[in-house]
Amino acid sequence: MNRHLTPNLILGAILVALVVGVAGLSLIWTPHDHALMNIRERFGAPSDVHWLGTDQLGRDIVSQLMVAARNSMTVALIAVLMGGSIGVALGLLASALGGWFEDLIMRVADIGFAFPALLFAIMLSAVFGPSLWVAVLAIAFINIPVFARVTRGAANVIWTRDYVAAARAAGQGRFAISRDHILPNVAAPVIVQATIEFAIAILAEAALSYLGLGAQPPSPSWGRMLSEAQTLMFMAPQLAIYPGLCIMAAVLGFSLLGDALRDLTDPRLTRSRQA
Amino acid sequence: MGYFLLRRTVGFLATVLTITMVVFAVMNILPGDPALTILGIDASEQALAALRAQLGLNDPVLVRYAAWIGDALTGDFGTSHSYRVPVSELVLERMPLTLSLAIGGMVATVLLALVLGIGAAANHRKSGDWGVMFLSQIGIAVPSFWAAMLLVLLFAVHLQWLPPGGFPGWSDPVAAVRALILPVAALTIVQAAVLARVTRSSALEVMRLDYVRTARAMGYPRQRILWRHVLPNALVPIVTIVGLQFASLITGTIVIENVFYLPGLGRLVFQAIANRDLPLVQALVTLFAVIVVTVNFLVDVIYVMIDPRLKARA
């Protein structure tokens, strides 16, 4: 068997494909209209028509879970892309310029770690009122220092390489070198980090929408489905199960995939693991 | 040692100052009219103007920031709009519950993680190891509020052993502790999953070292080697992660208080958002962030205390 095909990689890839696939499918097809209410069929048991039953308003659970998967992926994708590109840019800049600028960026990044996404979301919600964009911005914010640090660490190594020295000798400027030589070579650790941050973003989005700081009704989200289910826990405990399982599967998938990718791209780590 | 503490303390104070700037900037410079946010879009222009004047919004930003910091240094963290009492009073009233939850969660997390992590390392590549790794992988992927709901389903709804939420106050200590068991357990599950992994890998590193071989060569019992020789030496990375985890523990506490309707700071901040109580939100967010960096500062100091080699160097 190929030694790269670890159980982590296989399980992670399957879960990610499943979640992303379902999210994509929801764009063109769901079993029912996810927002369609039918009070007569509330708390319906699983059946041929409603595979996982219906909620307190008679809405189809499977359809809601599918649209919620799409929302969750969208939030995570935008947030990681936003925070990631700003963070990567800052990391490249810090590494290219060095000196006090690098120190400053890294000190500010350290302070960024003191702010969990939730604190940002609380501040933004207090100022603007809660919305999906608050969740996206808050998650994007906490990603900036993470990517800045990873990028700068990897970039500092690349700057010592011979081909970079050659490019400098050929008169290429720091920004051109950053673009042509540094960026392609820090891509691997950045992609690994992005996969792991994707998992964290899904968890954060779920927590924020559970607390009412994320997606607003009627847009379904796993977190809000759970907060609605909580008030009905004595009546319909099954509603508190499915969205949680979805969050778990999505987070597990991306974090397993991230771990596996890191093992693949960091030979030093893999070797010590075999020893 | 003295120099190290001095340098670290200066860095810590600078960080706290920066945090206040960040919070102030986000809440005061970003586009948006606090007066409008507070009064709603139906408010009359006079009412808005009056409130702006009352909040000092007509002053330049730097003047307002300086006033905020100056007041905070004298113990005045502003007045809550919605409760119409000083913020400090509200915070002191809610603080004990939040601290009990956070410290209880931290202690339970560390104990559980050390037992699981050291146990897994001692059984490296055996079923116990795989079991702990599997459970921790799941634990990392479970949102704390969902873990809390599942615990409520099992222990409150199904078995009816423990209350599903609410807090009876400290006058009845037994009831108070019973009310905190599920919240602490929910916090612990997620946090311990991460820490158990770190403990395991750190212990595995240490177990390869020569002095562990010396301890084996001296015929000490296995458990003694694990807890007296491996664990203390594995603690340095564990303490680092405990410090870093404190940020997510604070988040977790805010979330869990809302899951269980516990009247602590986390619940307070959400009530403040609902009430558009900006001074209260600003003070609480600053407090949470300052708690996080304070813990990290203490962790750095603890480091030096647990490792005599660092003490010599510092």
Added chain:
Amino acid sequence: MIALSDVSVGFDGARALRDVTLSVARGERLGIVGESGSGKSMLGLAMMGMVPDAARIAGEIVLDGTAMSGAPERVWRRARARKVAMIFQEPMAALNPLQRLGETVMEPLLVHQGLGRSAARARTLELFDEVGIPDPEARLRQYPHEISGGQRQRVLIALSLTCDPALLIADEPTTALDAHVALRIIELLVRLADKRRMALVFISHDLAAVARATERIAVMYGGEIVEGGPTPAVLAAPRHPYTRGLLGARPGIGGQTPGRDADGRRKRLPTIPGSVPPLSLLPAGCRFAGRCAVELSHCAAVRPEPYRLPDGRFAACHLLGAGT
């Protein structure tokens, strides 16, 4: 004190030790020499019952009259420190960096000997004195990083003596030390072995150290003992090409002109060509085949039997059997 017969240690397919037979009597000092990778450290660990989990061990080990072959870990654990103790190469790494030296040495006295804290402390001071640690009172409170390498090795020796072992295994105890410090440690080990009538197994790649420390010597290559006998005799007139190679690599040892073969002909061997191959690539016959300067056609295929010489010496080499 300890007797090994036909002890082998294998890792899936490759053998780190092959049919090692040796014995050490009370008060006797045995040296084990060889390059790194020759299996001498594995031999030391085998005598402690501490071969790695992945290894399979076969053969007889009799320790102080008790057959230890196949004994479970808890039997070995009871023998360690009390019957057989071991000190290691890197004295910095071998001491727990977070323990004060006093705690380190008191630990076995408290755990194994059942002494109270004050008795253990008094005994520790005696042991520090016995191994030549100056100002023992002050040392009790110090950490390993605060003292010199030689002092650390003395602390480890004191630790190994806490439970009065009948056998002390010293694995490269002087390698990490300066030459003059190493000499003092060797003198200490010799004195302790004589005074306590303790058997000493001194493992080293340093022939000068082994010459000073031991009465008998076993030369190891590829997991086998290739030559053995009284230390002065073996070093003065080595019979195995490998031993000769080792001596050639370290000139001026044992009063013998280096690089002289059995017939006294001058034969320069400044170093042994090549290095010890990985275990799995060793030849099936004589393990030195391929690096040997005087190899015969059948050496790599046929395993040489130990060839017995006068005064209890032996060497495993086809050249001796062939009468050359």
